[in-house]
Amino acid sequence: MKPLTDDELVALIQDIESDRVERKETWRGSAPEKGREAVCAFANDLPHHGLPGVLFVGIKDDGTPAGPEFEVTDQLLQTLADIKTDGKITPPPTMTVAKRAVLGRDVAVVTVWPADAPPVRLDGRLWIRTGPRRGQATAQDERVLNEKRRYQDRSFDTHPIHSSTLDDLSRAYFETEYLPQAVARDVLEANGRSLEERLASLGMIASVDDTTPTVVGMLTLGKSPRTWVQSAYVQFLRIRGTQWGDPVLDEQELDGSLDTMLRRLDDKLRATLSVSVDFTSGATTEIRSSAYPLSALQQLVRNAVMHRTYEGTNAPVRVYWFDDRIEISNPGGPYGAVTVENFGRPGISDYRNPVLAGVLKTLGFVQRFGFGIAESRRALQANGNPPLEFQVEPTVVLATIRKAT
Known part of the structure; x- marks a missing residue:
């Protein structure tokens, strides 16, 4: 992901007809909504440029800089960076945010790379670019994007499982539970797509023509x-x-669909979590304290399920609950931009399974992308637990949560 040069940025700004650029004079009014639509469209890259699209904030529609009252602040840059992590766009887009000096003024530049596993949706809607305009995809547009994923995907979660068939998937669960959560209601009512088209669009099968289920x-x-x-x-x-x-x-293997498995795991965590009751503090009501905050355990286990590798291993995610600590391990070490050295650092995230990450967001198990570890640390600190510990190796990540004292 090499940053665009100043000359490349200026060329995009001045090309009024380009489908690789979106200009916003400010980030007020409808700009955040339209800007997210543009990010979604750039990630889909329907024209198949294979090149990044750019959202400029601080540039007018005619390609000239905004007035002197516009300022690129740290808050603006953070707000723009949240487009990747706030969970509205799934799978999460690959993008960078930077302040650049262009045409003599500071401008906020959001650079969005084409997704490895399109289609990409914003709040259940699929946006594309047609020349300088953005719009919602037609059924034919979705087929094109499905084929792009089929032939260029790099993530294992989108690979077909040979020998499996549509009969191995639950159509009832898809149509009554998952689909209404994944696609906006008005889109569902209007599009009239077949079962195969809907499954392919959401990455559940290889394509309309090849209905082999994916991982x-x-x-x-x-x-x-x-x-x-x-x-x-x-x-x-x-x-x-x-x-x-x-x-x-107690020993149990928790399996089933993602929804079933994670709900069963939540039940197991709640049942095992010991609660002590303090009747001696002099308070008029009992004070309940927990050895571990449930929210931290949920975040860490869901992170493990989301980021683990499913390729070339039969090893599960493991949750080992000792008297003094809980160890959560997952097969698959750091991936992409995440390394052994920067693991757990705020703002550093990447996705081995981007479509799976989108599924967990759709099902409500993930609220924001890239915040699980930070939220776990806050919950542990508030509960009086020692700091979260990580042992990071090339093929495994072990998280240790020690009991509150």
């Missing part, structure tokens, strides 16, 4: 996902003691 399709809609993706489960152990080899009080 993410099987994980999301599969009647028996683990039959086809052997690592698709969470192993839970409750160990009485603090050492490996101490007695195991």
